[in-house]
Each structure stands twice: as C-alpha cells, then as structure tokens.
Amino acid sequence: MDKLVIEGGRPLSGSIRIHGAKNAALPIMAASLMCEGQVELRNVPCLLDIDVMLGILSRLGCVAVQQGDTIILDTSGANSSHVPEDLMKQMRSSIFLMGPLLARFGEVCIYQPGGCAIGERKIDLHLRGLAALGAKIEENDHQIWCRATRLIGNDIHLDFPSVGATENIMMAAALAEGTTVITNAAREPEIQDLQRFLNMMGANIIGAGTDTITIQGVASLEPCEYEIIPDRIVAGTALIAAAATRGSITVTHSNPAHLTSLIHVLRRSGVQIGTDNDIISVSSNGRPKAVEKIITSPYPSFPTDLQSQVMVLLSLADGLSLMKETVFEGRLRHVDELVRMGADISVDLNTAFIRGVPRLYGATVEATDLRAGAALVIAGLAAHGKTVVEQIHHIDRGYEHIEQMFGRLGGVMRRENTALKQLDLA
Ligand code: EPZ
Numbered sequence: 319m320d321k322l323v324i325e326g327g328r329p330l331s332g333s334i335r336i337h338g339a340k341n342a343a344l345p346i347m348a349a350s351l352m353c354e355g356q357v358e359l360r361n362v363p364c365l366l367d368i369d370v371m372l373g374i375l376s377r378l379g380c381v382a383v384q385q386g387d388t389i390i391l392d393t394s395g396a397n398s399s400h401v402p403e404d405l406m407k408q409m410r411s412s413i414f415l416m417g418p419l420l421a422r423f424g425e426v427c428i429y430q431p432g433g434c435a436i437g438e439r440k441i442d443l444h445l446r447g448l449a450a451l452g453a454k455i456e457e458n459d460h461q462i463w464c465r466a467t468r469l470i471g472n473d474i475h476l477d478f479p480s481v482g483a484t485e486n487i488m489m490a491a492a493l494a495e496g497t498t499v500i501t502n503a504a505r506e507p508e509i510q511d512l513q514r515f516l517n518m519m520g521a522n523i524i525g526a527g528t529d530t531i532t533i534q535g536v537a538s539l540e541p542c543e544y545e546i547i548p549d550r551i552v553a554g555t556a557l558i559a560a561a562a563t564r565g566s567i568t569v570t571h572s573n574p575a576h577l578t579s580l581i582h583v584l585r586r587s588g589v590q591i592g593t594d595n596d597i598i599s600v601s602s603n604g605r606p607k608a609v610e611k612i613i614t615s616p617y618p619s620f621p622t623d624l625q626s627q628v629m630v631l632l633s634l635a636d637g638l639s640l641m642k643e644t645v646f647e648g649r650l651r652h653v654d655e656l657v658r659m660g661a662d663i664s665v666d667l668n669t670a671f672i673r674g675v676p677r678l679y680g681a682t683v684e685a686t687d688l689r690a691g692a693a694l695v696i697a698g699l700a701a702h703g704k705t706v707v708e709q710i711h712h713i714d715r716g717y718e719h720i721e722q723m724f725g726r727l728g729g730v731m732r733r734e735n736t737a738l739k740q741l742d743l744a
Pocket of ligand 1: 340411437440441442478482483504622645647688
C-alpha cells in the first residue's frame, strides 16, 4: 500500500486549478445509462472511485473512452442490470446505479453495500423511494432485487435529506409515468448538477437546490455532452490547508457560491478570503482564532465532508472550539490520529472539544477514510518535522494526486510504495 511522507512547517503559497467534482461525476455517470448512445462528460476527475464506476459500467456492457478529463461513454450496449458484487464492495456509490438500471431495464440487483469507516450508511430511504415509484423490493442478507414493470410518479417525502436517495429517486422518476414530487430533498450543488445533466438529456425536472424537486416523467432520454462542476470539497481542503500552514494561496476553476459556509468559518478564524468569479484566494494572518461552535449538517450548512479538515485548523487555533458532527455517526475517527500529533481534542458522543495548541508534531498516522486522510495530510503540512500518512488509497478515491496538488503549493511530500519498498524494488 502507498504512503505519503511529508516534511511539514512550510506556509503554502501559489495557485492550483480545482478538478471536477467526484460527487457530481459519479451519479451523472450512472445516469448516462438512462439513454442509448454516446454521452460525452468533461471535467471528470482522475480518481479511484471514477475508475470503479467505469469498471461497473463496462461490466454492464457500456464502452468508455477516456481522453484526459473527458470521458466518452457509449451506453448503447448495456445488457445487464446486475451490479457486480466485487465492485459494489469497493464503492458504496454503486448505489447510484439503482435508479438508472430500474428505469432502463425494469429491474436491478445490487449487493448489500454494508457500512464503512464513517458510519452505518443505511439505504432505507433509497429503497422506500423506489418502492413509492412502484418497485417491488426483495432483500436477503446478501442481495437486493428491485423490479418494476412500470414506474409511476408519486409524492415522496424523505425523513432525512439524503443526497444519494434524492439522486436515485430523481433518476428513476425521470422515466416514470406521471409526476413525482420529492419533499425534504437534499439541496447539494451536486444534485443541481444532476438535474442539469438529466434535463440536457431531455428530462423535465425543476427544484434541485431547494427542498422540493418536481419531476415530470418523460418517455425516453437522449445522449448529450456535459461539463461537471468543480469539486467544492477539494477546493475547501486546499483553502483550509493554506490557513493551517499560515500561507496564502489561490484556487481557480472553483465555485465560491458552493463554499459560503466554509468561507464564513475561515473568516471567523481570522483568515482573509477574497472571491472573484471562479477564483477564491485565502491569506493567513498568523495563528488562527478559535471558532466557538461548528455543526455539520446538510447543504447549505457546514458540510460533513470538510469537518475533519477544519478540525486540523482549529487544533492550531488560539482557544477552545467545538465541532459537532450530525450527519455520520462514525466520522470522528481522525481525532485519535491528530492527538498523536499533539492536538488537544476530547470527544463526547458526536461532539469534539478542540483546545488549540501552538504547534503539531510529525508522526506516523493512518488514514481511516477519504476526508480523514485529507485532514492528516493537512496536519502533516502544518506540523513540525516528518509525518507519514499510511493507507492513502482512501485519499486517492477523492483527490487527484494529492502530493502533486500540494507540491504545486510548496508543500514538501512524496509518495512511497510500501510494497515495493519492502521488496527493496523502489
Ligand atoms: C453523499 O453520500 C456523498 N457521497 C458523501 O461524500 C457526503 O458525505 C454525503 O452525501 C453527505 O453530504 C457521494 O455523493 C458519492 P446521505 P450519501 O445519503 O449519499 C443516512 C465523500 O467524502 N441515510 O446524504 O451516502 C446516512 O446513514 C463522501 O465524498 C439513511 O439513514 O449521504 C447518513 O447518516 C462521504 N438512509 C446520512 O443519512 C438512507 O437511505 C447522510 O447520508 C440514506 C442515508
């Protein structure tokens, strides 16, 4: 397994371009199954999760050609509604295939996605939504079958504004007969991107970005060309790293409107932030200030996907901060690793009490999930001395060559392949 070796203590500086959004590209790639023909997707990030989705689509009979950040996906040959178990286990986002496969083939078989490092991650809202559209669900401890000879529009209220459930229901409803209204829908920018893509294919959807989405079912969808939105979490991660290292950077090809809650928190911590079209600039004014209370919750509130990264900044702040994680029940596992680097954090249930310290110290730490791994990289960049982050395959799921991204900003880090090293082949 690869690891990152980081020499910390240097303020970041410079400018980076933000790549396309993983969490927009994945459902849009799945939605491409809902038409027959060649779909062209631009600004697709080069990530492990994208590779897994491409692997699933090819196992379902699609043909994909990648040219840089453009993917041409020919879905005309799709001939299976059975999501491969080995790939499903690699990526929970395979769940996004349920709506498209049900809409195209009238059935879909997936495997119980299971939990992951950040929580149980149930799919009951997905299944209840698809059942409301007329799908018959059969579950055993291994597989889940959904079948529907016809999908019929319906009014669906989500108990929780689940991003994935909102997206699955939108996709299935796009080819259902009649009208579907989703209330208490998730409002993330990635859902707005999915609506734009589906409407480009000929769907009739309004309301994405609000808590009520209305879908008028249509008879069929057509291939289209589409450009994925920038990745707001990657942009936010870079901005937080600049603040934590007391540096000054600019990110381009981003969308400041998708990061208002983070920008607000960073300003409260004392950094200067400027925005201009697709550019966000951040400049530190020295040691960050503590932020009294941050509570993660669905968009447009503070995103759970930036919780661990901001916790690193607050670990270095002057004073006591409180961070409450309300979206995933298991998303504070990075705390132990940060404490090993000298952070002073205590956890009670889903709340972290962060007493800022003047500095962190390099250590060997382990990434437990994608965003916790990114947080440990930020901690290594800010810490004094050498930090080794292990299990970085988690990070490669959501960041394009993270060592190159921070290298362009003056961060000193290198990727080492532990296996090759052990065989002394490196
Ligand atoms: C999406 O996951 C993102 N992933 C996550 O990003 C993100 O953290 C999450 O939304 C919240 O913003 C992708 O888009 C690929 P949810 P998703 O359904 O759809 C519970 C990253 O780091 N829930 O909004 O799985 C669930 O257990 C990843 O890029 C149910 O109870 O998130 C969780 O506690 C991590 N039943 C909460 O809702 C359901 O049927 C939020 O889940 C579905 C969800």
